[in-house]
Amino acid sequence: MRVLILAAGLGKRMKSKYPKVMHKIMGKELLNWVIDTSKKLNPSKIGVVLGHKSEMVKSILSSDVDIFYQLEQLGTGHAVMCAKDFINNEDILILYGDTPLITDTTLKNLINKHNSSNADATILTAIVNDPTGYGRIIKDENGKFIDIIEDVDATEKQKNIKEINSGFAVYKGNKLSEGLSKIKPDNNQGEYYLTDVPKHLNNVETYILKDFSEVLGINNRIQLAEAEKIMKDRTLKQLMLNGVTIIDPATTYISPDVKIGQDTIIHPMTFIFGKTEIGENCEIGPMTRIINCKIGNTVKVLRSECEDAIVENNVSVGPYS
Numbered sequence: 001m002r003v004l005i006l007a008a009g010l011g012k013r014m015k016s017k018y019p020k021v022m023h024k025i026m027g028k029e030l031l032n033w034v035i036d037t038s039k040k041l042n043p044s045k046i047g048v049v050l051g052h053k054s055e056m057v058k059s060i061l062s063s064d065v066d067i068f069y070q071l072e073q074l075g076t077g078h079a080v081m082c083a084k085d086f087i088n089n090e091d092i093l094i095l096y097g098d099t100p101l102i103t104d105t106t107l108k109n110l111i112n113k114h115n116s117s118n119a120d121a122t123i124l125t126a127i128v129n130d131p132t133g134y135g136r137i138i139k140d141e142n143g144k145f146i147d148i149i150e151d152v153d154a155t156e157k158q159k160n161i162k163e164i165n166s167g168f169a170v171y172k173g174n175k176l177s178e179g180l181s182k183i184k185p186d187n188n189q190g191e192y193y194l195t196d197v198p199k200h201l202n203n204v205e206t207y208i209l210k211d212f213s214e215v216l217g218i219n220n221r222i223q224l225a226e227a228e229k230i231m232k233d234r235t236l237k238q239l240m241l242n243g244v245t246i247i248d249p250a251t252t253y254i255s256p257d258v259k260i261g262q263d264t265i266i267h268p269m270t271f272i273f274g275k276t277e278i279g280e281n282c283e284i285g286p287m288t289r290i291i292n293c294k295i296g297n298t299v300k301v302l303r304s305e306c307e308d309a310i311v312e313n314n315v316s317v318g319p320y321s
Helices: 028-037 055-059 076-081 104-117 173-180 221-241
Strands: 002-007 045-050 065-069 091-098 119-127 138-141 143-149 161-171 204-208 252-254 270-273 288-292 305-307
Touching: 002 028, 002 076, 028 045, 028 091, 028 104, 045 055, 055 065, 055 305, 076 173, 091 104, 104 119, 104 161, 119 173, 119 288, 143 204, 161 173, 221 252
Parallel strands: 002 045, 002 091, 045 065, 119 204, 252 270, 270 288, 288 305
Antiparallel strands: 091 161, 119 161, 138 143, 138 161
């Protein structure tokens, strides 16, 4: 299986000189969150389609990512066409560079549904109370997929449909190429929609997402802050379930790459980022900042800043170190 990530959008609503996918949550660029999640699927290749200020975005990418360019903004279907040399007979998973909250668990479930049903394409969908702004999933009376209709092109009846398209999908590579050859820019936007591809295929399945927050796209700074909070809360919750005490989650920031042992206590106003590893029975904070450190067992760090440091077992650091 291959993964293709679309990251060519302008991101005008970010009001920034930087491309949207370069903005960060929890210390990591939006696009790199998606790439790192993709790598957990063990794909044979990962490709990224760039457009707006592509050289800036290219500078944050690792060398093992294939890069393609969309020079004109002619829609998501056109973006995939720009990577036509990347598409072969392998299955191909289409993702978006501004959706950092997607999990590998959800993507694995999507891929499993695709494989078990032997579908030409399997689309990740969701049931929402307010589908405004999203493409609607059109099915017949037997629940068989018919089409995806974008919100701007939907009739009033279609706008009442609650099952929406997340944008994520996995295709048989040859079927994706076949579908792309049939789509036309005959819509209100004059664009090539990737969502027009499935209606040209014979066997299309859907997989309904349980947590809609996973596919939230980032279009402005408000949504960026919302995504940061969701990622932070998700990370802290998992640490607490694994045996770490976090006294005040509201004032504690820990990036998802951090590892912390059981029975460690994290006090308020503590920030832990990077590839930090903290052992068991430690007491960290309050008012402490730790970046890329390796901290042993039974360590106390009080009101201190530590960066790129190694702290042995049974050591006290601080205050004001």
